[in-house]
Amino acid sequence: MKVAVYCGSRSGNEPLYAEKAKELGEFFGNNGIDLVFGGGHVGLMGIIADAVLASGGKVYGVIPEHLRDRELAHTGLTELFVVKDMHERKAKMAELADGFVALPGGIGTLEEIFEVWTWAQLGVHQKPCAFYNVNGFYNPLLEMVKTMVATGFVSQQYLDMIVLAQTPTDLVDGFRAYAPPQEKWA
Numbered sequence: 001m002k003v004a005v006y007c008g009s010r011s012g013n014e015p016l017y018a019e020k021a022k023e024l025g026e027f028f029g030n031n032g033i034d035l036v037f038g039g040g041h042v043g044l045m046g047i048i049a050d051a052v053l054a055s056g057g058k059v060y061g062v063i064p065e066h067l068r069d070r071e072l073a074h075t076g077l078t079e080l081f082v083v084k085d086m087h088e089r090k091a092k093m094a095e096l097a098d099g100f101v102a103l104p105g106g107i108g109t110l111e112e113i114f115e116v117w118t119w120a121q122l123g124v125h126q127k128p129c130a131f132y133n134v135n136g137f138y139n140p141l142l143e144m145v146k147t148m149v150a151t152g153f154v155s156q157q158y159l160d161m162i163v164l165a166q167t168p169t170d171l172v173d174g175f176r177a178y179a180p181p182q183e184k185w186a
């Protein structure tokens, strides 16, 4: 299995975020799960990539030229795909991975997970999407989506399709048990 991880290009201000990213990376490496990620060496991105590599796993990075040129790319990856722009990057990551998860992060992380979540809703792919909810990080966001369901903008099934994980085992079990929702406009 290849899992795309979207996560902060910073590490946050609590050591727990880095610890949980490292733990997840080690679990991937020890269980034959390959990592697909944004290709950077900074923040939680660098931490999880290093952890997967150090535990013998494979790591595929997908980085746009302009970030590579600023020397932000991780140089020790199994393979680094250098793409033209952010659009190509997201498409390539989505093609390579069998499932997607957001760890704590910022605006970039949200944008990436919401895109693949939207694609799942439209039936563009049938792959699972997850939030790795370290210390309740994503609770306020999930509350917002619950408001969208309550106000009739989102069907309950598109909230229910999300794998909400707090441990590596939750994540992988949730991915393995995943059944895609009905397409929105089918």
Ligand code: AMP
Residues within 6 Å of the ligand: 005, 006, 007, 008, 009, 010, 037, 038, 039, 040, 041, 042, 045, 063, 067, 072, 073, 105, 106, 107, 108, 109, 110, 112
């Ligand atoms: P953010 O959550 O705003 O820190 O952005 C993190 C997401 O945006 C990552 O999942 C990456 O795909 C992308 N990203 C942001 N900064 C970088 C960087 N310096 N190198 C590679 N990817 C980055």
